[in-house]
Each structure stands twice: as structure tokens, then as C-alpha cells.
Amino acid sequence: MILEGKAWRFGDGITTDHIAPGRLYHLRSNLSELAKHVLEDADPGFASKVRPGDFIVAGSNFGQGSSREHAPRIIRMAGVGAVLAQSFARIFFRNAINVGLPVITCRTDKIEEGDLLRVDLAGGKVYDVTKGFELEVGRLPEIMIRILQDGGLVEHIKRHGGLQVLM
């Protein structure tokens, strides 16, 4: 699958508190409302600027902190096609795959806000169309590729009847 969209830049150490803050705890069972506030404390107004298919491009340790899966869910609900980062925090990374949000580990330092990016998920390639360079992409473990292809963990289990098929 080829995705194309614009880059929105974020720095290092974006936390799940930036993405889905505790002061909006009461919206956790109302994700469409919570999604209107996605990343608000890192970039106010992000939810209204981002267009379907755009990418979040961040530095290191994206998604550190709480295990709240609401964070990748509302990023996906906001229309973000994938998150590209130098590195991801472990729980966020796993959650993102589980909810069908592509997460791509690559060198993001040369990508600037507004760059047009083309991402080939299956082929594992990121191309910065604006600047004309291609990036090496870290490969997902086989299990995660299959979960992502099935559209998330619940769909994966429904399709295959359990986790044993992952062995």
C-alpha cells in the first residue's frame, strides 16, 4: 500500500499525555470527541489542521509514558496515515500496530514540516517528494506485519482463531 501526504513535525519525547491528556480522561469512552484534541498540548490546533493521509513526523521515543491505547486510536481517527519517528516507546508501538496505525522507524531529521511524503508500507520505503530523497526504514517483526495487514489485533484473532498462528 502506498500512502501520500504532508509531514507534520514534532520533536523528541512526545508523551501520551501530549497526545491524549489526563484532563480529558472523561472522554475516553467518547473517542470521536477526544480525537478533536489529539496532540493538543504539543501543537494546539493540530486536529483541525491535519488532513486525511497526512503523516506525523517526530524525533525519538515517540509515545512514551502511559499505556493508554486511546493515544494511537485518536491519531488514527484524526486521519493520520502513519507515524514516522526516530524511535518509539515500546507500549505505544505495540498499541499502534494493534489498532492498525502504521508506525515507521526511520531517520526523520531531514524531513521538514510541509514536505510531501510517499510511504510504501509493504516495500518499506519512505520517499520525501519535496526534497527528493529516500529513507531506509526499520523492518517490523513478522508478527506485527501480519497483525497490521489484518487491520489490528482483534481482526487478526477473529480471522485466525487465536494467537497460535503467530508461532
Add this chain to the structure above:
Amino acid sequence: MGQTLAEKILSRKAGYDVRPGDIVVVDVDWAYAQDGTAPLTIRELQGLGVDGAAKPERSIFFIDHASPSPRQELSNDHLFIRQFARRTGSRIHDVGDGICHQLAAERYVRPWDVVIGADSHTCMGGALGAFATGMGSTDVAVGMALGKTWLRVPETIGVRLVGRFPGWGDNRETTAYISAKDLVLYLIGRLGADGAAYQALEFFGPGLEALTIPERLTVANMSVEAGAKVGLFPSDKKTREYLKGQDREVDWLALEEDPEARYARLAEIDLSRLEPMVARPHMVDNVASARTLKGIRVNQVFLGSCTNGRLEDLALAAQILQGRRVARGVRLVVGPASRKVLLEAMDRGYIKTLVEAGATVLSPGCGPCVGVHAGILGDGEVSLNTSNRNFQGRMGNPKGEIYLASPAVAAATAVTGEITDPRDME
């Protein structure tokens, strides 16, 4: 070949010798969720087409984050959780019982267990020699539905502890101003917030015997702040004594570190050289010694949380606050980690001492740590907490500033109104 504690536990569960990088499917001994993550866990379970858990007696729900509920939306989430637990026979701990990880340590987690929890500080169970790790709601839903989960066997960073905390002696529980919190803040500062990402931490060495189980819980709890999957301790005679104190000595099993274990990295820490440490806004690895931060005024001090809301923490704070008063203009908010902690702290007079000194005592639970209620900061306000995170917005206001420190630093700071090394008090 030698094995790390993580490899030992996962090998036994998998039924063969695992290596770092292997993907294993293992039985889950305990799966749990709290009120912020449980509603989604339950909806995902139902999305799987099951309305219940494979092992309901091993599936636990905790109402601790927004507890008692401050808003109708959260009250309705609580209703949803209670109804599900009742209908399916799952365990539930309701308002006032305490924080999930503390109750897990008091009542459930055993050495050699695999524990998954929909809360990142589930890794606290590593203090008792369990492979305990935080996951999202969907992973925990699947763990509950199937009684299994998948894990990547982590590489391990070995942390060798030598020496004794300064002041270590017969009265250690109530006299030490330098403790496990300073150790773990120092370690996180050294490793960095992602220094142990995707890896396990394993603590061993001659300094280990200086650490009580409550202190090991503090260290294991914050392992995730260096990105670790779990912070593991061996299960030794201290573990056995602790479990005996919880009326479950029967759950004890030895888990010994292997001198031949292969670590991805080794770090050594001399406990005798530690000082009271503080993490500055807005990152946990942004640490400095308390003395260098003297003069920074605070509006609030939070003594509590799964990191440092235990009896020993309240005892130390009560000792410092005995005969003193909380500084004018400072709010001291105390959150006992569990009902058991609160009862014992009442029996021993700690609560009376704290309240007489000017503290406010909350119901056992997460309190202000997660920014839902009970201590949300105003714009520009500063809080010094014994909890585990100081991220921007963590306490409910992105314009607030949070410092993290030990109970001793917290109590000293409450008295003076500015960040204070307890050794510098008159």
C-alpha cells in the same frame, strides 16, 4: 548457557530455552486493567465475540484512577466495569481499595508469574520476581480472552548494586533520607528516558540486601521511565518475608540470578554515593541533586502513588513532619497506595501526625498523579511529587510544573516551601 531472570521466566512458561529476540506465546497468570483502560478492554473483549475471560479469577479490574469519580462520564465508565465484572465473575477492586499495582503486589503477583496490565506501571510486579509488563487495552483484552499473550524476549541490562545507602542501619525504615527513589531517579538520569527501551532491567549484586521489598517496588515501578519492559529482582528471603506479611507465604518461590547470565549492558551503582535526587520538568531523566535546586518554590507537594504511597513512605514523612508544620501557602496532599496502607498508617499514628502538620489525606488511589482530580495545578503552579511522571500536562494542566523526588525530600519541601534536601533541615 546462563540466563537472565527474564529468560528464565519466559523459558519456563514457553517450555523451551528462549533467547533474546525470540517471539513467544505464553500463559498469562494475571491480566488486569484500571478504570481508565478497562472500558476499552471490555469493548475489545466483546469485539472478539466473547463476553468474559478465559480465567475470570485471574482477570482483575481496579477502580483507582478517577476514584471516587469526579464526573458523570467516569461514573458511567465505572458502572460499565462493575456490571461486566459481576456478569463474568472477574475480580474487581472498587473505590477505596487502592492502586492496581499496589493491590497486585499485596494480593496477587507471585515470583515466576507472567503479569500483563493495561497500565504502564504494571512493571512494578518485577520487584517480586514476576515478568510483569504494561500493555494497551487490546493486548490485555486478548490476554483475558485467551489466557495467553505474545512477547518478544527482551535483552537485559544488568544493574549491579554495591554498597549501602548512607545512614543504613538498624532503624533504616525510618531514618534513611536517601532511598530507593534516589537510586531509580539516578539510574534513569544515567540511562535516559529511552535508554532501556524494549529491554529488561535486572537488579543484582551485594547492595540488593539493602533494599526492602517496598523499596524494590519503587525501583521496579519506575523501570518503565527508562523505557524498560520490566524491572526484575530475584526472589529471595526478603520476598518470602514480604509475602508472609501479606498472608501468602505459600506463593513464594525462589528465583535466583545466574552468574553466567548474558547482559546486553552492565551498569554498576554504589548506593553509598547517592544523594537525594529530583527530576525536573518535563522529563523523568532530567535529574539533578536536590541541593542544587534549593530555592525553587512549590505550591503543592504530593506524597503518594504506586511509586511511593506505601507505609514506609508515610512513616518517613510523618517522622520528618512530627512537631513541624507545612509551610504557609503549600498544600500537602497525601494519597495512601491501598486501604491496607491507610489502615496501618492510622494504627501507627502516621495519618494523625500528617494531618496535624497540615496535610490533606485522600482516599486510597492514584490521586492527582494522573491529572483527573484531587490536586490539579493552576497555571504556573509547581508541584513536587513522590509519583513517577512529570510530563507536561500530567497533573491536568499543561501550564503546571512537576518535580519528582523521594518521600523524604517531599516532606522536607512541604515544611520549607522550597525544594529541600532533608539533610539540610534544622
